Amino acid sequence: MEDDRRETYNMEDKYLICEDSLEGIFTGIYEAYALREGHQHLHIQIGEEENLRLFAVYLHILPDPVKTDKVAQTLKRRLGEHVYHTLCRAAASCHLDKGEAVYRTVVDALTAGSGRRVMENLKNPYVARCFELARFTANEAHYETEFIRFQELAAKEPGENGVLFSRIGPKNNVVPFVMPHFADRLSIENFMVYDEHRKLFGVHPAKEEWYLVSAGEDFVLKEFALSEKEEGYQELFRAFHRAIGIKSRENKKLQRQMCAYRYQDYMTEFEQKR
Amino acid sequence: MELRIAPQMAVMDKLKILGEAAKYDVSCSSSGSSRKNDGQGIGNTVAAGLCHSFAADGRCISLLKILFTNECIYDCRYCVNRCSNDVPRASFTPDEVCELTMEFYRRNYIEGLFLSSGILYSPDYTMELLCETVHRLRTVHRFQGYIHVKAIPGADPLLIQRTGYLVDRMSVNLEMATAEGLRAIAPNKHRKNILKPMRQIQNGITENKNEITLYKHAPHFCEAGQSTQMVIGALPESDYQIMSVAENLYDKFSLKRVYYSAFVNVNEDRELPALAGGPPLLREHRLYQADWLLRFYGFKVDELLTEKRPNFNIAIDPKADWAVRHLECFPVEINRADYQMLLRIPGVGVKSAGRIVAARRFGNLTFEDLKKIGVVLKRALYFITCSGRMMYPTRMDENYIVQNLTYQNRMGKGEKLPFLSDGTSYRQMSLFDMDGFDDGRTAVS
Numbered sequence: 001m002e003d004d005r006r007e008t009y010n011m012e013d014k015y016l017i018c019e020d021s022l023e024g025i026f027t028g029i030y031e032a033y034a035l036r037e038g039h040q041h042l043h044i045q046i047g048e049e050e051n052l053r054l055f056a057v058y059l060h061i062l063p064d065p066v067k068t069d070k071v072a073q074t075l076k077r078r079l080g081e082h083v084y085h086t087l088c089r090a091a092a093s094c095h096l097d098k099g100e101a102v103y104r105t106v107v108d109a110l111t112a113g114s115g116r117r118v119m120e121n122l123k124n125p126y127v128a129r130c131f132e133l134a135r136f137t138a139n140e141a142h143y144e145t146e147f148i149r150f151q152e153l154a155a156k157e158p159g160e161n162g163v164l165f166s167r168i169g170p171k172n173n174v175v176p177f178v179m180p181h182f183a184d185r186l187s188i189e190n191f192m193v194y195d196e197h198r199k200l201f202g203v204h205p206a207k208e209e210w211y212l213v214s215a216g217e218d219f220v221l222k223e224f225a226l227s228e229k230e231e232g233y234q235e236l237f238r239a240f241h242r243a244i245g246i247k248s249r250e251n252k253k254l255q256r257q258m259c260a261y262r263y264q265d266y267m268t269e270f271e272q273k274r
Numbered sequence: 275m276e277l278r279i280a281p282q283m284a285v286m287d288k289l290k291i292l293g294e295a296a297k298y299d300v301s302c303s304s305s306g307s308s309r310k311n312d313g314q315g316i317g318n319t320v321a322a323g324l325c326h327s328f329a330a331d332g333r334c335i336s337l338l339k340i341l342f343t344n345e346c347i348y349d350c351r352y353c354v355n356r357c358s359n360d361v362p363r364a365s366f367t368p369d370e371v372c373e374l375t376m377e378f379y380r381r382n383y384i385e386g387l388f389l390s391s392g393i394l395y396s397p398d399y400t401m402e403l404l405c406e407t408v409h410r411l412r413t414v415h416r417f418q419g420y421i422h423v424k425a426i427p428g429a430d431p432l433l434i435q436r437t438g439y440l441v442d443r444m445s446v447n448l449e450m451a452t453a454e455g456l457r458a459i460a461p462n463k464h465r466k467n468i469l470k471p472m473r474q475i476q477n478g479i480t481e482n483k484n485e486i487t488l489y490k491h492a493p494h495f496c497e498a499g500q501s502t503q504m505v506i507g508a509l510p511e512s513d514y515q516i517m518s519v520a521e522n523l524y525d526k527f528s529l530k531r532v533y534y535s536a537f538v539n540v541n542e543d544r545e546l547p548a549l550a551g552g553p554p555l556l557r558e559h560r561l562y563q564a565d566w567l568l569r570f571y572g573f574k575v576d577e578l579l580t581e582k583r584p585n586f587n588i589a590i591d592p593k594a595d596w597a598v599r600h601l602e603c604f605p606v607e608i609n610r611a612d613y614q615m616l617l618r619i620p621g622v623g624v625k626s627a628g629r630i631v632a633a634r635r636f637g638n639l640t641f642e643d644l645k646k647i648g649v650v651l652k653r654a655l656y657f658i659t660c661s662g663r664m665m666y667p668t669r670m671d672e673n674y675i676v677q678n679l680t681y682q683n684r685m686g687k688g689e690k691l692p693f694l695s696d697g698t699s700y701r702q703m704s705l706f707d708m709d710g711f712d713d714g715r716t717a718v719s
């Protein structure tokens with residue numbers, strides 16, 4: 001006991017530098033526990049820090065699928081699916097303090113003992129942050145399920161349905177969270193959702209499981225040929241969209257509040273106006 | 275099936291006319307059904323419903339909301355499609371509606387179809403067309419998304435029943451809060467004819483629930499329940515009358531939703547009020563707020579309004595209005611009050627009340643914690659204590675609090691009144707987002 005305390009006093013803060021991904025963060029958490037130094041002086045940091053702290057130790061952690069899986073299994077088993085998914089959503093956030101927030105929330109749950117109820121412990125600032133980040137991702141994923149627009153690409157054989165393709169530009173990494181929704185809904189369709197910021201494809205072949213493909217940093221999306229009827233349906237939807245609005249109640253501000261420009265930019269019915 | 279319309283009319287022109295003609299129907303909700311895809315066709319439904327776009331007036335577009343036809347043998351005074359009006363007419367064919375629905379749905383433009391109609395030839399003839407359309411959509415196209423169909427008053431109950439087994443939601447519009455109002459304004463419609471299918475659908479839903487408990491695979495009948503709509507402001511009914519009717523519809527007819535549609539004098543009918551400032555949106559807004567209070571906050575109409583005080587306060591929302599008139603119930607101690615009482619605090623919504631109950635198990639909550647939980651403190655602070663202390667010293671005085679609550683409004687901040695002018699502009703997910711926290715798309719709190 002005495003020894004421990006002395007050690008803590010002398011110990012410098014250690015930063016585990018992790019990749020900006022679920023694997024990165026989960027591997028970081030694995031390593032943090034593997035160090036067995038307690039958690040007080042350990043931190044998870046995503047990507048390099050510009051201002052290196054004096055007296056701090058930096059450890060670079062490479063994402064590791066086996067360790068990631070171990071952490072995922074433990075979290076699912078001990079904290080339940082609900083908490084697990086909240087942590088995944090937080091880890092998909094665009095805010096880089098997510099690593100520390102997820103890590104400290106896991107510590108609150110597994111080590112401090114709040115367990116399955118951890119997300120209710122909003123008095124812990126890291127839990128509160130995790131909650132907030134997860135909600136931001138969940139909200140954005142929800143909006144994307146509503147606002148994603150598919151275009152039908154030209155089919156290989158005449159008379160067949162073409163692949164449905166959607167391009168989005170979300171702030172958070174939401175593709176993994178929107179794919180299950182469309183995989184169920186459009187089970188018999190071939191479709192793809194492309195996150196142009198992360199160059200990440202969600203791919204769903206008809207009647208099969210969906211998967212993710214990272215296209216790599218240098219990837220440039222090329223123009224696809226659209227199906228013959230595509231333009232026509234886009235025109236029809238734009239016409240419907242105009243017809244359904246009540247002129248005497250026009251309220252663009254409300255429209256923008258409900259559907260921000262950053263979504264409108266990718267949507268069929270708004271393209272022409274901006 | 276021969277129609278009176280030039281059959282060669284392009285789908286584009288029909289869609290413009292029949293989308294335009296459907297826009298005054300306020301309901302566009304796709305909530306209440308939860309159905310997975312079966313792998314044989316496209317579509318599923320999501321319990322909370324999804325919005326897919328927002329029109330220029332800020333209202334949610336969830337469904338392909340169209341009339342099958344705007345031909346009509348009736349002459350309702352408030353309606354553009356009344357037979358005495360000279361407007362361009364159009365009718366879809368069932369196949370056209372099916373194709374539009376399928377192709378819009380695949381592209382994720384819509385959550386499903388909302389099909390309404392003028393009365394072509396007769397109620398039976400019209401209902402049969404609607405039934406035929408959704409039947410084709412479900413069987414030929416194997417469409418599994420959301421369908422809402424209007425039940426045409428006066429149509430054969432068998433047709434209504436058949437349709438009910440194909441769709442998620444049916445609705446019959448009540449149109450006017452009172453029977454006299456209806457007689458004055460819609461000479462061809464009778465209260466009795468409206469309530470009859472409403473009752474039939476209600477009974478159908480109840481029986482179906484029993485069937486489903488007995489036989490798991492029994493087909494669903496209007497899984498998402500039924501809704502209705504009242505036109506507000508065309509006649510001098512009081513808010514108290516309107517809300518009492520709504521309460522009755524919820525209690526006695528088990529409706530899922532009542533919609534309130536601020537009257538727009540589209541026909542410039544001289545017998546009906548011409549509303550200088552446009553439709554009475556603020557009033558409509560108050561009615562929706564009160565409607566939420568009935569459905570999710572445990573309020574009764576008699577608590578909110580009385581014969582002597584039959585209209586809502588325009589300056590302040592119904593929940594805050596109730597609170598300032600019941601200051602003897604406040605301040606409420608956040609760390610002890612039960613859930614029902616938490617719900618009655620202005621600035622605390624359904625979601626934040628739930629979070630308070632969960633979070634206080636870990637220790638006493640402070641004002642800082644409440645802020646994180648999503649309580650709107652600038653409204654709540656007059657009504658609450660945390661561990662016995664108020665946030666600031668405040669007077670428990672009705673006028674003082676009302677002044678402070680409305681100060682923000684007068685400054686052009688705070689409550690954004692006309693922007694949230696009707697039920698469909700609340701996001702459908704807002705069932706649990708009422709506290710104005712989750713996404714800044716605020717409703718009442």
Ligand code: SF4
Pocket residue numbers: 346347348349350353354355356357391392393460
């Ligand atoms: S029945 Fe009345 S409200 Fe309905 S379309 Fe005909 S005139 Fe309009």
